[in-house]
């Protein structure tokens with residue numbers, strides 16, 4: 001016999017060694033590190049057998065809560081800050097481009113293509129808001145033909161995929177293509193803060209730890225342009241509650257915008273919104289590939 005037998009002291013090394021023959025070097029690296037950290041964690045807290053069983057039950061429930069329109073594992077990753085950490089590591093901008101944030105669990109369907117100026121509030125409910133911006137490279141050069149994929153909640157704090165019997169499909173989502181100056185604009189409503197779904201295992205975790213499930217009001221964006229790195233991000237509404245305690249840690253200072261009221265009947269008529277309305281401007285700067 002050549003292999004070292006399992007022992008409490010050398011457990012991580014013994015299990016890591018079992019992966020030594022993994023042909024893919026990256027897979028070998030990831031599994032070896034995972035085992036080291038997992039074993040360190042169990043030793044650190046001296047995990048009991050009952051706690052191990054609870055953990056297995058929790059992860060099983062998490063998987064069984066997933067459906068085509070609900071991703072409980074992404075929620076779990078989100079509330080542990082894991083999604084934000086992976087996102088942040090993989091999209092370092094050095095301060096020269098729009099910062100990214102989490103994709104979130106509600107980008108479940110392909111949004112419909114829209115024309116500039118379209119109203120994406122298909123049910124006509126909520127506080128009207130004109131959303132506009134420009135997609136540019138890092139030096140401010142406009143990017144015509146960029147696509148801007150947008151999704152947001154209604155004024156009650158729900159996405160269309162959460163309320164298929166209440167909201168029309170495609171409500172408050174759309175994919176826009178920027179004009180010759182890289183600009184986009186559309187009509188919508190002001191989104192509201194909302195709780196992440198908290199009627200499953202992740203909600204139980206939050207309740208057990210005294211955490212609230214809310215996210216501050218935001219619009220999701222994915223901006224893409226040929227030859228540039230796409231950015232997945234949000235713009236946050238500056239007067240929303242929970243900006244300083246987002247349940248998924250998604251807020252970055254550079255992504256918060258005021259959403260001022262415009263009380264100007266002529267301007268409202270021009271843009272096709274009821275007066276008064278609010279305006280949100282969010283420019284996106286992309287880095288070259």
Ligand SMILES: [Fe+2]
Nearest residue numbers: 104106218220
């Ligand atoms: Fe969201």
